[in-house]
Amino acid sequence: MYHCIRVNRQWSQLVAYYLYQSPWSSFPNVATNSLQQKRARLLMNTLFSCLELDTFRASSTSGPSTLVNYLSLVKRIDLKWVQQALWSINQQSFESQEHGVSVVEVAMQQLWCALAQGYSSNLERLRCAETIPLELVFGPHIKLTQLTHLVIEHSRCDPIDNKVFEAIARTCHHLEVIKIRSLKSSFTHVNLDNITSQIRRNTLRKLVLDCIHDVQLEGLMNSLVKHHSHSLESFKLRNCDLSSVSALAKLDSFPNLRSVKITRCSCLNDQVLASLALIPIQCLDVSETNVGMDFIQTVIRSSRASLRKLNVAHTKIGHTEELFKLISYYCPSITHLDIGGLFYNYVDVTSMVISTSKLKSLSLGCAVLKCPLQADRMIMALLQDCANIENLEISGSHITPASLVTLSRLPNLQKVSLSFCRNITEHQAKGLLESTGVKITWRKMPGRQNAIHRLPAFIVPYWL
Structure with a gap:
């Protein structure tokens, strides 16, 4: 049952280091009672005991400097993967599951606080889990200065504070890929142009927005054209409420754009994407929109042999x-x-x-x-x-x-x-x-x- 935990050996050794080097008393006290603390500790110990720790146990005799040097090489953290592993172990290890959710949350928050405060500046890829509040992931002491890939998958119904996006804009200046997926009620009136404008010029390559309520598309497109016109290669909108679809006409301002996916947007039609039809692209997905045959015909003739993927399901063709x-x-x-x-x-x-x-x-x-x-x-x-x-x-x-x-x-x-x-x-x-x-x-x-x-x-x- 634990084979999936060994997929990322680097991550396994990283969490193993904190098991043997950091006493639990030094972890931030985020639990509400002693029962959750004890159960979270038992849950984390169960996870760590299933990892391949022989390398770390042998190298621990060479001194902590070797371990610290290794931790400086850690580049990727997938918090959602860790959450799923903890949840699986919690279900298999305890007979009573009435406190399962809270225990996993406590364990996740303890782990993130211990890891991110010391080595967040070395991370290049981060995938946020649902059990850790984003206010904690992007706290004031977290410095994600080298982050290039950011994935936020939020399924809670409570809205997210704009301070989270302000923190991202303040520290993440080297982002190449941004993916945000949520419920409609989670992200409301988010000015993503503030984030894209703070990223180093011509760095952002891929932008994915899924289920965002009231996307300020005009400001976002202006910021992308101004700061990332030569680097943007992939642009995806899915099931988003667009405040101004006319701004999509600026997609022809990205000469290196190769993938466009705009799905589940009923306001999308041939007139809105008329300029996009003249760009040779490799991947086009306009499923569940009001796009017709005239637009698709122009795209095919413009892209010709470069077109590799085409999705026109449930359109007006x-x-x-x-x-x-x-x-x-x-x-x-x-x-x-x-x-x-x-x-x-x-x-x-x-x-x-x-x-x-x-x-x-x-x-x-x-x-x-x-x-x-x-x-x-x-x-x-x-x-x-x-x-x-x-x-x-x-x-x-x-x-x-x-x-x-x-x-x-x-x-x-x-x-x-x-x-x-x-x-x-x-x-x-x-x-x-x-x-x-x-x-x-x-x-x-x-x-x-x-x-x-x-x-x-x-x-x-x-x-x-």
């Missing part, structure tokens, strides 16, 4: 016949294509598959013609021309059991979705799993009895 023709002619090197929620014809897909031999991921929508013969020909075309396919989403298709035999011959297939395929039964899907070992997602057709056990609808990632 309509029928995909013209889309497949454009991809076949302009984008022979495309590797990922998602048209979920759109209508397609098996013949058009087969023609595109023949022209795109490097396809690795294909996600289809709803077939216009319910023709099992054409569906089987499409699967056969994948075997003959796209043997590198790894992920296949054909839910609702009309393939026959003969296509399952074809799928089993794909050498690199890792995941396939067969949900709502009326010609496929549970027994046949299970046979594909047993013969190939791929991950399978399968649901029975609504209103149809299961062929073998008459089970209700289900999804099985690993078929236990």
Whole structure:
């Protein structure tokens, strides 16, 4: 159960150092009572005892200077990973779980306070956990001066103090990647332009904002254009409330922009992204927006062979016949294509598959013609021309059991979705799993009895 803890050996040795060098009495007293203190200590000892500590136990005789020199080399901390490890150990080690959450929180806060106060200036990558308040992670004594990658994943409903972002802007001047994911109620009226303006010029490469309420897009885009126009390579907005979508027209000001993902934004249309269509990009994701065929057509013709990933699921494209023709002619090197929620014809897909031999991921929508013969020909075309396919989403298709035999011959297939395929039964899907070992997602057709056990609808990632 503890094999995942040994993935990051450097981190394991780091926490081991604090077990043997720092007495628990010196840890900050963040617990509310002695019971939590004792249980948190037992939890941390259980974690440390599972790590590979032989190296540290042997080197401890050479003096503390060797250990300190090693700690100066530690660059990455994933607090969410540590939280999950502690939670797993807490569930396995204690019979009573009524204080599990509070104990994990206490242990996490003790660990972070002990680590960050001495070596925070050496960290380059940080992923924040949900159990530690951000006010503590970015406290006044924390100096993340060398941080290049910052990931904040906050799922609590309480709003976050703007002092957190002021602290980030004050100390983090070398950020290359910023990822912020939260509930809508967590981040409200955050002026991210203050953070981007304090980062060293032309340093920021990737910006990801997920579920941010009322993004001040005008100021953010102005700051990015002014300070990071030549370095920004990836820009992603997902499920955000945008105060001014017209500011997205400035995306053409980034000559090195290669990846654009703007999803779940109903206010997005062809007119807003008209300037973006003229930039040759490698990855475009505009799923669940009001983008139409005119914009996609311009993007494909501008990007041509450089376009590798395209996601137009649940957009306003309509029928995909013209889309497949454009991809076949302009984008022979495309590797990922998602048209979920759109209508397609098996013949058009087969023609595109023949022209795109490097396809690795294909996600289809709803077939216009319910023709099992054409569906089987499409699967056969994948075997003959796209043997590198790894992920296949054909839910609702009309393939026959003969296509399952074809799928089993794909050498690199890792995941396939067969949900709502009326010609496929549970027994046949299970046979594909047993013969190939791929991950399978399968649901029975609504209103149809299961062929073998008459089970209700289900999804099985690993078929236990």
